[in-house]
Every structure is written in C-alpha cells, then in structure tokens.
Amino acid sequence: MQIPKKIQLLCGLSLLLLILSGCSGGDSSSESGTKATKPNTVTVQPRAGKLGYSSSAGTLAPLVPSEVDGEGKKLLAVYMVGSDLEGNNGYGTTDLKEMVAATGAELDNLEVVVAFGGASNWKGMWFANLEQIRKDSSDGAFSNEPSDEYLYLAPDAHMGDASSLKLFLSFLDAYTDFDQRMLIFWDHGANLEGFGNDQNFNGDPLQLKEIEDSLATANQTYDVIGFDSCLMATLEVAKAVKGKANFLLASEELEPGHGWNWKNVLESYGAADNATAAAKNIIDNFVAKGSHPYEDSGKTLSLVDLNKYDEVVSQLNSVLVNLTGKLQVSDQAVISALNNSTSKTQAYGKSAQSGARSSVDLKHMSHLTKQRVTEDDQKSSLESLIAAIDNYVVYSKEDGTRPNSWGVAIDAPENAVKPITALTDYYNSLRVSENWVKFAQAYSVAKSSDTTAPTVMNYVTDTNAANVSFDEEWDEEWDTSWAGGEDTASGEESTAQEDSSILCEDELSTERSKRALRYLPFLIGDRRNTVKVKTDRNARGCVSGATAGALATFQDPNLSLVRTIYGIAEEYEEGTYLSVIAELNAYPTQVEGQYFTPEWDQRWYTIKVNTNESIFMPLYFEDQYQEDRQTYSVYVGEIDYYDSEKNYEALGYNFPADYALLRLVVDENSAVTQYGIQTYKLQFRDDNDEEGYILIDKTTKILKPRDKIQFFTYAFNLNDLETGEEWFEISEVVEVTQEPEFTLELLELADEFGEPVTFQYVMYGEDASGNSVLTELSPVAGLIDSTSDSDVDSSQFAEEGSNSELAGSTGNEITRPIVLDCSSLSQEIGTEAVNLLNQYNYQKCSLVGGVLVANSNDSSPAGLDITALTQRQADLLAEILDNNQDGYLDDTGVVNLLQTRSTGTWMNMMSSSNEALEGEIISALGEYLGKDMGVKHSWLSAASGDAGVNGVEEVLLEEAIHLWHHYGYTSAYPDQFSASSTGCGEETSVGCNWNQSTLTRLTWEAMAGEYPWYRHPENTEAVNGVITGTCVDPSCASIEFLMNLLVEYREIKDHASGNDEFPSTPEAVKTKLSETAIGQEMLTILEDSVYNQLLNGLTRNY
Helix, strand or coil: CCCCEEEECHHHCCCCCCCCCCCCCCCCCCCCCCCECCCCCECCCCCCCCCCCCCCCECCCCCCCCCEECCCCEEEEEEEECHHHHHCCCHHHHHHHHHHHCCCHHHHHEEEEEEEEEECCEEEEEEEEHHHHHHHHHHCCCCCCCHHHCCEEECCECCCCHHHHHHHHHHHHCEECCCEEEEEEECCECHHHCEEEEHHHCCEEECHHHHHHHHHCCCCCEEEEEEECCCCCEHHHHHHHHHHEEEEEECCCCCCCCCCCHHHHHHHHHHCCCHHHHHHHHHHHHHCCCCCCCCCCCCEEEEEEHHHHHHHHHHHHHHHHHHHHHHHCCCHHHHHHHHHHHHHCCEECCCCCCCCCCEEEHHHHHHHHHHHCCCHHHHHHHHHHHHHHHHHEEEEEECCCCCCCCCCEEECHHHHHCCCHHHHHHHHHHCCCHHHHHHHHHHHHHHHCCCCCCEEEEEEEEEEHHHCCECCCCCCCCCCHHHCCCCCCCCCCCCCCCCCCECCCHHHCCECCHHHHHHCHHHCHHHHHHECCCCCCCCCCCCCCCCEEEEEEEECCCEEEEEEEEEEEEEECCEEEEEEEEEEECEEECCCCEEEEECECCEEEEEECCCCCEEECCEEEEEEEEECCEEEEEEEEEEEEECCCCCCCCCCCCCCCEEEEEEEEECCCCCEEEEEEEEEEEECCCCCCCCCEEEEEEEEECCCCCCEEEEEEEEEECCCHHHCCEEEECCCCEECCCCCEEEEEEEEEECCCCCECCCEEEEEEEECCCCEEECCCEECCCCCCCCCCCCCCHHHCCCCCCCCCCCCCECEECCCCCCEEHHHCHHHHCHHHHHHHHHCCCCEEEEECCEEEEECCCCCHHHCCHHHHHHHHHHHHHHHHCCCCCCECCCHHHHHHHCCCCCCEEEEEECHHHHCCHHHHHHHHHHHHCEEEEEEHHHHHHHHHHHHHHHHHHHHHHHHHHHHHHHHHHHHCHHHHCCCCCCCCCCECCCCCCCCCHHHHHHHHHHHCCCCCCCCCCECCCECCECEECCCCHHHHHHHHHHHHHHHHCCCCCCCCCCCCCCCCHHHHHHHHCCCHHHHHHHHHHHCCCCCCCCCCCCCCC
C-alpha cells in the first residue's frame, strides 16, 4: 500500500491552524477539548498607500510640431505608459528592443513614433522615432540620451493625465497624408477604470472619458486604434474611440505581461496591404503558441469594425428594453434565463477573493439567454443581436482556453449597480447606453427580491454513478458546441476540440466517445485521477460507472452554482468553521436541481520549492478547455508573492509582498503543464473612495530562486453562512530554492500531535441572488489502497433506494460473457433468485454487462445444446451493448436501466414446459430479477425448422434488440424512443398516444399515414385511422418497427416482418426516411453517435 504523505499544517497546530498564536504571537494555551478563538481574518488592504489617483496633471514642456509628409507611407504611433510594468519588470524596455529587432525592406515605408515614460525609471515623457529608439538602445537602456536625441522630452509630464495624451495626438496631427494610420496604447487596461497608470503619479490612470475627450481634440482619424492592454475589447472602449478610428484592436481577457510581439507588429504592418490586414496578422501571432519565450494561457485578441458599432448598440437596446420590461413585472421565465446566462457566461478579469469580474462576452451571454427565454420575439431580437455582433467582429481568436470568447465584451451587469459615491453618474455615462443601466438596475432589483436560500431536498452520500444519468449539457459554461455549423466571428472553425479523455492509463488506455464521456463527466480531464477507485485492476486510472459519491438535490428556481468543497472543520466559539482545501465542480444529473460529486481519494496537488518542504495548495476550479484532443483543467490559488527582485520599500510598500493568484493548467494525467503568478493591487478612484477596486496586473511571473510564497485559503462558518467567507494564511512563508515541482499525491494533514486530520466535505448551492445553502458536513471515506486488488463486491452497487443487489456489474467494462450454472450466481443475484431459478429448472446462466441471461430449455433447437444456446444469446447481447467491441459499454446510462435487479431486466429463455408457466415465473422471479424479455422454445423450434441454426439466431437477436430498446432506450431517451401503451384499448390502436416520441410518430406514419409502408403480421391494415391486432400499441408495434428498421439499415438480417413496401436495403431505408420530416428526424437519430444505434452493424463472429 502506498504510504500517504504527511504534510504538517502551519506551525503544527490543529485543524484550521491558520494564523493562530505560535505563528502570529497570540495566546497558544488552548486546552484539549475546549473551543479555540477564531483566527484573525486577512483582507485585501492597500500595501503601498492609496494608489490610483493624483490631483497633479504634471508639467509639459513647450512643443512646436514639425510637419511630416507621409505620402506613400504608413504611420505607427504608440502611447507607452511604462508604469510598474516597466519600473518593476522592464517589460517596456523588452518591447522597445523587440521594435529595434524588426527588419525588412518594408520598414522603409513605415514611420514609427513612440511616446514613452510614466515609470519609476522613465520619469516624464519622451517622443522618439524608430531611428532614435535604435540609437537609444545601444546601451540596453532607454531614456538616457541627451534631450536633443529625441523628438520631444518633458521630464515632469504625467502620462496618466489627458494633457499628455492630447499633446501626443497634437504632435501626430502634423504627420499628414499617410496612407494608413495606426495608434496603439500600451500598459495596464481595465475597461471602465481606464488605461495607463503613471508610476510617478501614484498610479493615476487615464480615465476612459479622458481618452475619449483627448481623441476628440485630434484632427486626424486612425484606421486602427489598438490596446496592447488587458480587458479593453469592450463596447464601452469602442464607444470612447469610435469617433477617431475605423477599427478597434484589443483583448477581452487579461493579457500576459509580455503583451504583443512588437517585432512582429512592425514587420506585419510594414508588409501588409493595410492596417486591418496587419491587425489580423498581429492577432494570429499573439494567440499562437511560441510567439514569446514565456508562454501563457488565456490569450484573446479581436478586431472590430467601429462603423458597425451603432447597429450592435441598436440591437442590444431592443433586447434590453424588452428584458427590462419583463423584469419590472417579475417575469420568472426571463429572470431564470438571465440567472443562467449571466452566471455562466464567459467572464474576464475575475478575482478569486472578491469574486468580482470586469466584463463578460456579449455574444456568449446573448446566446445563453436565447436558450432559456420562452417568447418568440425575445428569441428573435437576441438572434438579431448575435447577427449584429458577428457583423461587427471582423476577426477574433483565442488560444483554446477561452472557447466562448467571440470578440466583444461588455461591462458585467452587476458592476452597473455598485455604488461608487459621487462617481456613480460618471461611470454610468461611460456605459454603452442608458438602457444597459436600467436593465442592470431592474435585474438587480429582481435578484434582490429573492432573499430565500436554496433548499436541500435530498442528500445521499452512499450512492454511485451507476445510479445517475448525467445532464448532457453539464459543461455549458465552456462548451462551444452551440455554434456547430456556424462560422466563428473570425471566419474560422471553433477552437473547442472534441474531448478524448482516457479512462485507463498505460496499456489499458482507451479513447471514449463523446456520449460516454458525458455520461461520466468526472472522467473528463484530471478529475478522474482524484476519484476513489473500486477496481480489481492495477491501474488506478480505470474508473467505472459504479464510482461511489454523493447526490444532492437543491430546490430553487434561480439556482446558479453548485460546488463541492473539501476541507477541514474545527469548532470555535463563533461556530464550526470549514477551512477549504479544494473547491471543485459538481455534476448536474438529468433531474432538475440534482448534482453528483464523486468520492475523493485524498489525492491533491502539492508544490515543492525547496529540498525540505512540500506544501499542499488550496485550489479552486476555474475552467476547463480542450486543445489537441486533450482536456485541460485550470485551478487558481491565492498567495502572497515575495518577488526577490522587487524593492518593496523603495516602491512605498508597507508589506514586502504582492497579492497574487497562482494559476495552474493541468492535463488529463494531472501533470501541471503550465503555471503562472498574476499579481494584483488595490486601486482607488479619489480621496473619498474607501473600497477601491482590484487592478489585475498585466504581469505573469514564474518562480525564481530567492522568491517566497505563502498560501491562503478561505473558511466559512457552517452555522452562519451570512457572515461570508473569511481568508486566512494556510502555510508559512516559504523560500524558493529550486524549480517548483508540482505533484498529485495522497494527502494526509497532521495535527499538533502528529495524528491524521479527518477531511470533510459539503456540497454548496447558490442562487443568482447570492443566497446559499450547504448540505450537511460529511466525512471523506478515507485513504485507499490503489495498488492492490479491491475486495469491494460489485454486486453492492445497487440502485438508489433499492435493497436488491445489482447482478454482475463491472462498471462500464465488458468482456466476453461466460456461461455458468445458474446455481453458482448466489452472490451476484441473491440466494432467493437462484433458488427460484432452480425450482423452474433454469440450468445455464450468463451475466452480460450486469444483465442476466437464464436458460431453462430442456431440448436442443437446431442441434444447439443448452450451453451453446445460452452462449449465443449472451454473445449477441454483448455485441449490442458494446457495438464497437472496445471492451466498454457504449451507453452506461442505458445499461444501468437494464441491469438485473428488482427494477431491472433479464432474458428469460423458456423451455416448452416453462412456456405454460410463463405468468407464474414472471411473477415469482420479477421480485428479484425485474422485467423479463421472453425467448420461447416454440419460437426457436419453428425458426430452426425453417432455417436451422441461422433461424434460431434470428430469434435470439430479435429479442436481444427488443430488450435493449424496450427497457433501455425508451426510458433513457424518451423524446426519441418512448413507447408507452398507456391509454390504448384492447387489440386496437384507439386511445394510444402516438405523439410521445420520434419513434412513435414515425411508426404511426408508417402504419397509418397517407402511404403506409409497415404492417406487423399480427395486425390489420389501417382502416379509417384504426388498426386492430395483437401488436397495435406503441410498446409492441413501435419496438418491432424499430428493430426491423435497424436490421435493414445496418444490413443485419436479410428480411423484415413488414409488408412489401418496407425498405430492404440501407439505401432504401435512407430514401424512405428522407421523404418526410419525422423520417428525417429518425434518420438523424440513427446516425447520431449519442444514441449508439449499432453504428458498426453486428459481426456476429464470436
């Protein structure tokens, strides 16, 4: 057995142990059995004063522009506010050097002018052309040449003030007659909070209104205005710049610190026919892997046509007016639709501690809203908005990690209702329209009227995945399949890839179909590696549908979020607090409000940064994406980052560390393929701003020697959720002395006495109004032996709420069936069932994916002995259930319905004597084995007389298909295959519901339509819309019809029991189905891998 790694909690104290005394200097005399005092809460406080505003506009030196004739040339102007990106990290210097590295004859026709400054090492503002920048770079530093070596120098300029930008734009007005003009802003960006934080003026930025007003003073218009900055591809930014530009080039998401590759920018622009073509090349290069030595994920960049901005806003306003009106009368359908869309839409600039987000993707939110609204005019107006967005976005790309990024974002709706003291009106004026503000306010009122937390209706901790049918849309947050068939805004295919998660590692690896993955969604990505395994294989990556877990049902019409939270609980005077180790996604089932979480095996991620210590990392699931047929998960942890190269004291910090997020990208094998540290700071708008806002830096770091880190987590009072979450230190400050090693390992935390700490978990539900509820606290089951054979009895995975055992379940694996004496199956199906089988002379049995095949034949049709006959029936059923013969059940949801138990099914191969006792046998055995699918001796004898062994096999095959469809698909996929006989008269079609599914509608059309083409031999033809006979109800007629349709379409049999009009070749079936709408619907179903309708035919070669 693998020995779990013991990792000491902070200072060796017990449980929460976060910043208790002994680490923080308080009283440490807590006695055993007494409640401790809750540790102090850590909150985000300014560490370098109240950054973010300045009353000074700086001082500008006089400027007399000289006219520059640009005929036949292109202009590239860059407004580079160095800020702490340059002052602390040298990123501005790096990008100027990239400009210097640009080569090519095309540069001869490119005029480059850069305004740079605004950093601690660039005090003031310089204007320089490319030749001057090259000369300035000779010593590796910039801004240190004599003043006459620059176009302009103002040592006391404030680049975060409108006066400096206006001066630069005025200077550029003298650059006339250029064929193309491009203006790029370089620095931090934050949408409504502006751009360009001058480090020499307390980080004061250019407000968005300052940018708009400054552009209004310029005489020249630009082909492209761009932002090599974070979060600026928004409608609000477009509104500010559209008066002086034709196109906007910007990023929806945070940009990595290195930003664009400026060598490529110059060379692309120089070689391109026009500025928009250059912008597309810049997008391709920025998003591509390897565009910079340090790779980072989350890259987005888009180009939009500002001439089409007004149409987008017009369509948006139409949507907003409609939705606002519905919100004002508390239309629950609209509220529910918005709760879903606003909570699940792609968001940008997210903060772990505050939970805030800067903006959301407008197209994705519109689509998610359209999916849920119920009125046709709402759907139509949203479709018009989406079409306008597609027309507005010229070219857009993301790196695969933000698949629902479509090129244009909008300020998150909740931001419009946050009070910002006297600045509220100012910020509302920046928003896209008054209608957006009214909508946000109405939606906020609608949400705030909901003060009731979700209710936990049911919570079961001892269930398993075999009892659950998962929601096929469980990954809606990141799934782009809704755009199937459409072009993306960029005119290219969606970046989301088909998933190919692996169920078993090494030589046992098998790629699964999309449907199989969706049935067991926790097998997608790395989560499968932390699922507790019950398997008899030495491969811990093999996870079965019988995986144990918890199932919770939440009731709330506005339920928006369900998570599973693992942690450590301890009693304090204020209540029971749960300190969080991991916050992971729970998986919705097909039952509304119901979620499943698989059992945790106590493996979690640790980091080793020196030879002495491994630290477990509290992490929170953020996202999941697909790339190159691999699934990657993104986790985020909150840390303090002590940058060894940063002089915090000189920068005015009162604490020598940055707030930061540690972001990990993990592949399917739990290997950390990428990590980065993104720092952030608290900014303030003015003296009266007490709360401030978080500015996430355009900076991504990796750990280097002598850096230090400290991890944080949050805890909450299980007895009083309204107190909110509280953040605490969870580790000591640890110095980095080596390359970090990330590992998924068995985790055991020790208390102050060295004893293992018990992990516990809750499922957390939250509605759109922020009301929340927890399930009861449950213990994690404990550590496992992952290398030895499990002694878990597979028969214990019974259906929830049933006392009957599940026969022969092996999860989702299936091997060739073995025929055994029925008396040997007591453990699998129960002693009572075996005794009854013996009583009725059932001799040979086989378990096929948990479905019992029992044979009582006392004679041998066509010379087949009872063992061979049973084997043949079992083999046929096995190939149906595993049609691609890869060793795994094709649809575990269907098989779960079939598996033998009191509510399951079995195949009843009756002898001639048992045929006479059929009713008695079904009644007696049904209590233990479920519903039967009979295979009568008389049928086999008749078939063998006609066609020998082949005739017998046709009967066996037909009944196996009937069982599969009748007891599996009709329930698993009711919209497609439901075939209930409720309401039918005796031996007449009168009263039957033929409109319950695609199958029944098609059956009725084929039997009684204008041109009938199917009649079961036991039935009459339709007369005045009525059919009589012994197989006229949907549960018989439709199931028989589907079997005949399928065997002809897959060329499984040479005949069908229909009339002469029934198609007898695959081509004929396809032609017949293509004649009507309902036939086309069925044809789509037959070809859809989701439904596994024998896509590979049947080899019948065993």
